[in-house]
Amino acid sequence: MYIMKKYFAESELIINSDGSVFHLHVKPEFLADKVILVGDPGRVELVASHFDSRECDVESREFHTITGTYKGKRITVVSTGIGCDNVDIVVNELDALANIDFNTREEKENFRQLTLVRIGTCGGLQPFTPVGTFVCSQKSIGFDGLLNFYAGRNAVCELPMERAFLNHMGWSGNMCAPAPYVIAANEELVDRIAANDMVRGVTIACGGFFGPQGRQLRVPLADPNQNSKIESFDYEGQKITNFEMESSALAGLAKLMGHKATTVCMVIANRVAKKADTGYKNHIDDLIKTVLDRI
Numbered sequence: 001m002y003i004m005k006k007y008f009a010e011s012e013l014i015i016n017s018d019g020s021v022f023h024l025h026v027k028p029e030f031l032a033d034k035v036i037l038v039g040d041p042g043r044v045e046l047v048a049s050h051f052d053s054r055e056c057d058v059e060s061r062e063f064h065t066i067t068g069t070y071k072g073k074r075i076t077v078v079s080t081g082i083g084c085d086n087v088d089i090v091v092n093e094l095d096a097l098a099n100i101d102f103n104t105r106e107e108k109e110n111f112r113q114l115t116l117v118r119i120g121t122c123g124g125l126q127p128f129t130p131v132g133t134f135v136c137s138q139k140s141i142g143f144d145g146l147l148n149f150y151a152g153r154n155a156v157c158e159l160p161m162e163r164a165f166l167n168h169m170g171w172s173g174n175m176c177a178p179a180p181y182v183i184a185a186n187e188e189l190v191d192r193i194a195a196n197d198m199v200r201g202v203t204i205a206c207g208g209f210f211g212p213q214g215r216q217l218r219v220p221l222a223d224p225n226q227n228s229k230i231e232s233f234d235y236e237g238q239k240i241t242n243f244e245m246e247s248s249a250l251a252g253l254a255k256l257m258g259h260k261a262t263t264v265c266m267v268i269a270n271r272v273a274k275k276a277d278t279g280y281k282n283h284i285d286d287l288i289k290t291v292l293d294r295i
Contacts, residue, residue: 005106008096015102021093023063024078030056030067031097032076034295037090037118039246041079047119047288048077063090070292080118084144084205084249091116091253099257114259117193117295119288121280122203122244122265123213125231129199129267131277134287135242136194137185137203137263141165142248144207145178147256156255158182161235168233169226176212176222183252185262193264193294201241203263204230205248213243214271227271242267264291 014022021027036047041064048054051068058065062081069075080090098112122135129135139158147153161182169176194200206212211219214227223229230240247263254261266287269276277283 005104008100008105008107010105013096013100013105019102020058021097021102023060023089024065024093024097025058025060025063026056026065026078026093026097028097028102030058030065030076031094032067032074033112033114034073034075035094035114035116036075036077036291036295037087037116037246037250038077038079039082039120041081043119043284044077044079046285047292050289050292051075062086073295075292075295080246083245084142084146084207087246087249088146088253091250091257095253095257095259111258114254115189115295116250116254116259116261117189117291118246118250118261118263119284119291120244120246120263120265121268121284122242124242124267124270125227125272126239126241127272129201129241130270130273131267131275132283133267134198134290135201135203135265135267136190136198137242137247137251137265138190138200139182139184139202139238140248140251140263141202141204141240142181142183142252143176143212144205144248146249147181147183147252148179150253150256152256153181153252156183156252158184161238164235165233169223169229171223176226181248181252183248183255185247185251186254186260189260189262193262193291195294198264199241202238203242203244203247203265204240206243206245209245231272243271
């Protein structure tokens with residue numbers, strides 16, 4: 001029996017006149033199976049500086065993409081900009097490049113799985129995550145609300161930990177967060193990337209850098225005790241290790257789509273010790289080289 005393939009209309013999957021996907025401006029043939037995501041467009045060149053060869057170099061808005069080879073591995077590195085909303089754009093367009101035929105606008109018969117590793121920076125929330133620590137996100141708690149817009153959200157999220165977290169925070173109504181969600185990264189990928197020399201942690205992905213991360217400048221916080229409660233949260237021996245702004249959307253969308261994903265970050269500010277390293281760009285290359293070797 002013939003099963004009609006799903007068709008994606010022009011308004012839903014926007015393809016540029018040159019055959020590239022709308023925001024990234026990347027064509028399907030230039031996407032590798034192994035993808036490194038970075039927030040800063042300038043960091044794409046730093047990652048690609050280690051490549052042995054290059055086949056694609058495209059820039060559009062905050063999205064900069066280079067595909068090349070590193071020690072025989074074909075790798076794509078792409079910048080997402082800041083935030084889960086941008087990750088939504090990038091991961092959906094990467095999946096489209098891999099699993100939708102751009103000529104027929106239909107889903108391909110054979111699923112192509114991508115391996116996605118985000119390299120970034122974060123704020124440490126525990127004494128054991130001082131400045132300079134590499135943290136691999138085993139789980140992420142999304143303050144961004146993104147995954148709540150997708151079907152299957154409850155099937156891939158860790159609902160008991162979500163409930164425990166909300167009870168611990170004492171949030172209700174519209175206070176602070178739109179239904180935080182808890183999502184696990186791909187276990188095999190975490191084992192491969194973190195190995196035995198990174199902290200494996202629980203990461204909160206925030207919808208902003210200031211208030212959502214408990215930073216107060218001129219506007220008071222809705223919950224002045226937010227960070228102290230986050231630091232004291234313990235679920236079956238798992239404590240929240242760090243703040244950043246993208247990991248939950250990456251892990252959640254990847255799990256819904258069938259891809260492997262995790263996030264690794266270097267701690268550049270420890271909120272407990274109130275210390276920060278503004279010269280971190282000199283040190284993040286060590287993390288980049290580690291991920292390139294292990295991806």
